[in-house]
Amino acid sequence: MNTHPSILSGIKVLDLTRVLAGPWCTQSLADLGATVYKIERPEIGDEMRHSPPFLHDPDGSRSKDSVPYLCVNRGKHSLTIDFTRPEGRRILRELVLQCDVLVENFKVGDLKRHGLDYDSLKEIHPELVYCSITGYGQDGPMASLPGYDPVFQAISGIMSTCGLPDGVPGGGPMRSMVSLVDVMTGMMSTSAILAALFHRERTGEGQYIDMALLDVALASTAHLGQNYLSTGKLPQRAGNGSLLFAPSGCFPCLEGEVFIQIGNDLQWRRLCQALERDDWLNDSRFETNGQRMEHIPELNAAVSAVTRQWDKHLLADKLGAAGVPCGPVNTLDQAFAHPQAVHRGIRIEIDHEIHGSIPFIRNPMQFSKTPPSHRPPPRFGADTEAVLRAELGLSGEDVARLRQADVV
Numbered sequence: 001m002n003t004h005p006s007i008l009s010g011i012k013v014l015d016l017t018r019v020l021a022g023p024w025c026t027q028s029l030a031d032l033g034a035t036v037y038k039i040e041r042p043e044i045g046d047e048m049r050h051s052p053p054f055l056h057d058p059d060g061s062r063s064k065d066s067v068p069y070l071c072v073n074r075g076k077h078s079l080t081i082d083f084t085r086p087e088g089r090r091i092l093r094e095l096v097l098q099c100d101v102l103v104e105n106f107k108v109g110d111l112k113r114h115g116l117d118y119d120s121l122k123e124i125h126p127e128l129v130y131c132s133i134t135g136y137g138q139d140g141p142m143a144s145l146p147g148y149d150p151v152f153q154a155i156s157g158i159m160s161t162c163g164l165p166d167g168v169p170g171g172g173p174m175r176s177m178v179s180l181v182d183v184m185t186g187m188m189s190t191s192a193i194l195a196a197l198f199h200r201e202r203t204g205e206g207q208y209i210d211m212a213l214l215d216v217a218l219a220s221t222a223h224l225g226q227n228y229l230s231t232g233k234l235p236q237r238a239g240n241g242s243l244l245f246a247p248s249g250c251f252p253c254l255e256g257e258v259f260i261q262i263g264n265d266l267q268w269r270r271l272c273q274a275l276e277r278d279d280w281l282n283d284s285r286f287e288t289n290g291q292r293m294e295h296i297p298e299l300n301a302a303v304s305a306v307t308r309q310w311d312k313h314l315l316a317d318k319l320g321a322a323g324v325p326c327g328p329v330n331t332l333d334q335a336f337a338h339p340q341a342v343h344r345g346i347r348i349e350i351d352h353e354i355h356g357s358i359p360f361i362r363n364p365m366q367f368s369k370t371p372p373s374h375r376p377p378p379r380f381g382a383d384t385e386a387v388l389r390a391e392l393g394l395s396g397e398d399v400a401r402l403r404q405a406d407v408v
Contacts (some may be wrong), residue, residue, distance in 0.1 A: 006033020007370045011197070014095055015039060015076060016104035016111070018046045020149070020179055021213065022133045023072035024186025026103050029193065030075030031363040031372035037095065037387060038073060038378065042080040042406060045380050048072070055355050065355065070377045074350070074360065078378035079387055080408050087407045089114050091392065096121055096128065098391045100200075101193055105133040108143045118208045128206040129196040131189055137212035147213065149179040156181070156217035161224055164239045171237070185216045246292040247271075250329055251304050253312035257329040260303070260319065265289060267324055274322035275306050352376045384408050 008029060015026040015038040023038075023046070030036040040046055048069040055070075057063045082088040093115070096102060102121070104111060111117045118130040132138060135147035153159045153175050163174030192209045200206055218225065224235045235243060242248035242261065247268075250257040262268050265288060272280045280286050280302065285295040292299050307315060312328040319326045330338065336347050348362045353376070363372040385399045388408070402408045 004369045006373055007367070008032040008034035011035070011101065012099040013037065013101040013103060014092075014099040016102065016106065016116075017133065018105065019048055019182075020072060021182040021185040021189070022103055022105035023048070024183055025131070025133070025189040025193070026076065027072050027074050028186065028190040028363065029101070031365075031374065033370075033373060034101075036076040037099070037383075038076040038078050039081050039083070039092065040078055040381065042082050042381070042408065045078075045080070046073070049380065055358075057354060063354065064380060065377075070358070071361070073377040075373065075375035076378050077383035077387055078381055079384045080381035081384070082407055083114055083116065085405075085407050087402065087405065089116065091388070091402075091407070092116060093121070093124065094392050095387075097125055099128070100197070101129045101131070103131045103133070103189070103193070107146065108134055108138055122206065122208075126206055127200060127204060129193055129200060129209070130206070131193050131196075131209040131211060133185060133189055133211045133213075135213050137215060138210045149182045149213070150175045152181045152213045152217040155214060157221060157225070158217060161221075161235050161237060163237050165237045173237075181213050181217045181220070184220050185211060185213050188216050241296065245289055246296050247299050247303050249300065251300070251307040253307055253310050253315060256312045258307060258310075258312045258315050258319075258326055259329055260307075260324065260326045262289075263325065268292070270322045271303075271319065271324045274319050274324060275303075277302075277306060348374055350374055350376050354379070381408075 011029070011034040013026055013029050013034050013036045015023070015036050017023050017026055017038075026036050026038070038046075040049075046069060049064065049066050051066050051068040053067050055063050055065045055067065081091055083092045096116075104116075112120070118128075118132070121128055121130065134143070135152065136142040136145060147155075150159075154173070158181075159173040159175050162176065164171040166172065189209070189211045192211060196207050196209060228234060240249040240259070245261070245263050248261050250259050260271070262271060268286070268289070269281060272278055284291065286292050286299060310318075316326050316328045328334070335341060341347070346362055346364075348360050349357045350360050352358050358376070360374065362374060365372055385396065388394045388399055388402075389396070394402075399408065
């Protein structure tokens with residue numbers, strides 16, 4: 001049994017984020033044990049609360065609990081505070097003094113109008129770690145513009161590298177339906193905050209973190225971006241294929257497809273042997289990776305003629321056992337039922353006060369001594385009174401007065 005406190009026990013986070021990238025970051029902090037106070041607009045809340053699908057209440061009626069909201073707000077406390085009102089701003093500034101971290105993703109300059117920007121708050125709380133997450137960063141000619149994940153997949157060049165080549169049916173740039181830039185920005189923001197807390201632990205200094213989705217998107221181009229900077233050559237779209245190795249891609253099976261990625265000639269020999277096609281080893285078109293790259297259409301046709309006789313799961317198991325990097329091309333239901341995913345426990349169940357046991361995707365971080373904690377997402381505004389009484393010493397009458405004035 002784990003007897004260690006969570007890594008971030010005692011750390012308090014004021015969460016002024018909405019939608020996906022920011023809430024993904026603060027959910028990670030909550031999973032690691034931080035107390036996260038999510039501030040939501042009275043009557044409206046986070047925009048994700050209005051995105052379908054929705055869970056149903058026990059009586060069968062549609063609840064106010066949106067599945068997209070639930071997936072990125074696990075383990076938080078929901079407070080409704082209208083900080084556009086003077087009383088709301090005062091309450092929020094008092095809450096800041098109780099917190100170690102503030103995370104926000106408002107447009108540049110929005111919080112400054114309310115005295116909730118970093119320069120204003122560091123005067124009263126110099127140890128504060130303040131993280132701003134925006135589309136384009138805090139400065140530059142486009143800093144004030146809005147943007148969402150697919151916009152940055154487009155601007156960063158990521159979209160230009162995905163999809164089928166021009167000139168073939170369906171060719172053209174393609175976005176990822178998974179919001180990769182949002183998720184990566186949330187992950188990078190978490191890392192930056194943890195690093196800033198480590199710096200504060202050593203020096204006592206808080207600091208400001210400026211995270212931009214565009215910066216993260218460009219950084220995530222990784223070897224493709226670096227190859228361009230080093231050679232001046234743009235990567236060409238290859239669909240599910242590879243610009244470096246062959247064979248690589250989705251190959252048809254009796255039902256569905258299997259993805260095979262050969263990375264060297266040894267793996268090619270293993271593939272030939274596993275498919276009982278030793279004749280390919282003596283085919284001059286396929287002997288080396290360089291030769292295979294020059295004959296991709298013939299190579300893919302030859303491999304496809306064999307794979308389409310197999311069940312995709314049986315073939316993936318056979319090739320995997322032979323040391324060939326591969327996997328079935330799964331739908332999400334198949335992915336969560338994959339034996340390795342089941343073994344790793346990636347699907348978990350969390351008890352919710354209204355909906356009972358709800359399935360979630362666990363935090364992928366695995367620690368030997370301080371595992372993440374998985375707590376249910378908050379009901380809208382459910383923690384307002386409890387937190388204001390505990391942190392600021394307000395009475396029930398005080399909170400009732402604030403509610404009557406539409407401040408909370």
